[in-house]
Amino acid sequence: MQIFVETHFKPSFKLLLRDAVNTTDKLVFKDELTGEAEELKALSEAEIILGNPKPAQKLLQATRLKWIQLASTGFEIYTGIKIPALATNLKDFYAVPCAETMIAGIMSLYRGMDRFSLLKEKQQWLGVSLREDLRLLTHKNVIILGAGSIGKQTAKLLTGFDCTIRFFARTSPEAGLRNARQLEGALPQADLVIGCLPGTPETKGLFTRKMITLMKPDALFCNVGRGNLLEDESALVDALMNEKIGGAVLDVTMQEPLPADHALWKCPNTIISQHTGGGYIDERKEMIRFFLKNLRAFKEGKPMENLIHLETGY
Amino acid sequence: MQIFVETHFKPSFKLLLRDAVNTTDKLVFKDELTGEAEELKALSEAEIILGNPKPAQKLLQATRLKWIQLASTGFEIYTGIKIPALATNLKDFYAVPCAETMIAGIMSLYRGMDRFSLLKEKQQWLGVSLREDLRLLTHKNVIILGAGSIGKQTAKLLTGFDCTIRFFARTSPEAGLRNARQLEGALPQADLVIGCLPGTPETKGLFTRKMITLMKPDALFCNVGRGNLLEDESALVDALMNEKIGGAVLDVTMQEPLPADHALWKCPNTIISQHTGGGYIDERKEMIRFFLKNLRAFKEGKPMENLIHLETGY
Numbered sequence: 365m366q367i368f369v370e371t372h373f374k375p376s377f378k379l380l381l382r383d384a385v386n387t388t389d390k391l392v393f394k395d396e397l398t399g400e401a402e403e404l405k406a407l408s409e410a411e412i413i414l415g416n417p418k419p420a421q422k423l424l425q426a427t428r429l430k431w432i433q434l435a436s437t438g439f440e441i442y443t444g445i446k447i448p449a450l451a452t453n454l455k456d457f458y459a460v461p462c463a464e465t466m467i468a469g470i471m472s473l474y475r476g477m478d479r480f481s482l483l484k485e486k487q488q489w490l491g492v493s494l495r496e497d498l499r500l501l502t503h504k505n506v507i508i509l510g511a512g513s514i515g516k517q518t519a520k521l522l523t524g525f526d527c528t529i530r531f532f533a534r535t536s537p538e539a540g541l542r543n544a545r546q547l548e549g550a551l552p553q554a555d556l557v558i559g560c561l562p563g564t565p566e567t568k569g570l571f572t573r574k575m576i577t578l579m580k581p582d583a584l585f586c587n588v589g590r591g592n593l594l595e596d597e598s599a600l601v602d603a604l605m606n607e608k609i610g611g612a613v614l615d616v617t618m619q620e621p622l623p624a625d626h627a628l629w630k631c632p633n634t635i636i637s638q639h640t641g642g643g644y645i646d647e648r649k650e651m652i653r654f655f656l657k658n659l660r661a662f663k664e665g666k667p668m669e670n671l672i673h674l675e676t677g678y
Numbered sequence: 679m680q681i682f683v684e685t686h687f688k689p690s691f692k693l694l695l696r697d698a699v700n701t702t703d704k705l706v707f708k709d710e711l712t713g714e715a716e717e718l719k720a721l722s723e724a725e726i727i728l729g730n731p732k733p734a735q736k737l738l739q740a741t742r743l744k745w746i747q748l749a750s751t752g753f754e755i756y757t758g759i760k761i762p763a764l765a766t767n768l769k770d771f772y773a774v775p776c777a778e779t780m781i782a783g784i785m786s787l788y789r790g791m792d793r794f795s796l797l798k799e800k801q802q803w804l805g806v807s808l809r810e811d812l813r814l815l816t817h818k819n820v821i822i823l824g825a826g827s828i829g830k831q832t833a834k835l836l837t838g839f840d841c842t843i844r845f846f847a848r849t850s851p852e853a854g855l856r857n858a859r860q861l862e863g864a865l866p867q868a869d870l871v872i873g874c875l876p877g878t879p880e881t882k883g884l885f886t887r888k889m890i891t892l893m894k895p896d897a898l899f900c901n902v903g904r905g906n907l908l909e910d911e912s913a914l915v916d917a918l919m920n921e922k923i924g925g926a927v928l929d930v931t932m933q934e935p936l937p938a939d940h941a942l943w944k945c946p947n948t949i950i951s952q953h954t955g956g957g958y959i960d961e962r963k964e965m966i967r968f969f970l971k972n973l974r975a976f977k978e979g980k981p982m983e984n985l986i987h988l989e990t991g992y
Contacts, residue, residue: 460814460816461789461812461814464785464788464789464814464815464816465789467785468782468786468788468789468791469789471778471781471782471786472782472785472786472791474782475775475778475779475782475783475951476951477782477783477786477791477792477795477949478791478794478795479795480792480949480950480951480952481786481792481793481795481796481949482795482799483950484943484948484949484950485796487938487939487940487943487944488938489934489935489936489938489952490952491934491935491952491953491954492953492954492957494952495954495956495957495958495961496957496958496959496961496962498775498954498957498958499958499959500775500778500958501778502774502778520838521838521839522838523838524834524835524836524838525835620803620805621803621805622803624802624803625801626801629801630801634798635791635794635795635798636794636797636798637789637790637791637794638794638797638803638804638805638808639806640790640805640806640809640812642809643806643808643810643812644809644812644813644814645811645812645813647809647810648810
């Protein structure tokens, strides 16, 4: 079968793929093609795709496609793209790294790690005078937006910190907060708000300007879901610049990459983790392992993991 | 009674102390005295001391002393100082903040927070290319040196991360590693070594040059106990500079403050938290609360908390 690999892999990982597929399979790596014409031709011949062709319309070129394995959890960019092929995503694949990035960012602000990095560059010891700016994660009051795999993993990582945790989700049985009104009622007590929601029409703009104003002056706003969770990102910038809230840990932003002159770079007490939340040293290797497992199931007509409806976004 | 307050407190906290003691108690704050002579006079009149007079010999001036409440957990500087007074320390007081600083430092290195801080200063987005340098704390193999309150709290914070944890301690029933030979045997498998040992003659130089060489190339050496845990700090610098180990999280160092030209500032993948590990926003307030509780017990002849033998260091 002809397999089009959209995702960029290092040579060692390409070798891993080549070694694992059958001799009758033909692997075409996008990053080895030259020019749009070659790419469109390869897409039109592909029976299987590994990765996320962009822009989404490109996928309509893959008229022989039987299955696409996305290299992501989210797939909202393909909403409305109708293809007569199976589609699978990476679902829970990023739960552990994303949850760790949230906890790492929060602890970095609470325990001063962001300041220590800058002081180390200057070879400057401030010591004792830094102590009273530090805070503790232990016993904090936490609201997690979303009770999916990232949200649940975030709660799991907090186990040893004796936090009070409430989930906001429309339908999940774990969620104590089910609608905007309940969330607004809980925000004035929260030390941490951690956004772990996927990008869907329902989550777009869900965290309103008003909600930012309801947060405590020392509360942190954190987001590892989608940048457009915020109704108005500039309202967050304003709250940070004027220290109306305590800080932010942002893995995602409205614009990515964030332009060099963006106001968020200048916000105090803010960590910008540059949409690396899902990343880790074995990410590519594990992704290939997952693809090969699904490839075997696909060829043998067995149940595949993480089947999704590409067109509807679920 | 005359109470000499060695520890520096903000005016609001001094007020808290003044309001809490009896009208017959006289509070003398060291930072309100001018000159050594006034200080020595106040010490000679003190029946109670709050804080840690330095150098240790100064304590011998306090001939009327009945009780000293130290503002620290460690008190090795007073070893050999014989005074006919009660002594109490802050024992478990710093367990939560110190353990949090260790986890914050480790996660900062694993999840790239130290790099994000520097990139934010430069307003520079690197994004995807950073992902494969990131690592996960989940499932790591951890050795905790010391099974006291900080070591145990560190293990507690790791609960949600599914780590394998072994304690090194001579006598604690929790400790799987009891002597240098057993520790050396375990080091080649460890991802993290976290020093949580107090400063005693037995712990000085306990972590040897050889032990550093036994660590994995991606392992982190972390220390929130005492800088002299290392037999040879320059061997650690060498290991870091030549990337023989993965990095370090150092709350304590041999020299404090670390001089501006010290080699540790230049070590890659290293967090220097400037002996702030025990610090947090409510540290002073909680310290006063603890002192007042012990003061009441002292006056009423009831059992006091955290009694220690100053002279012997235990």
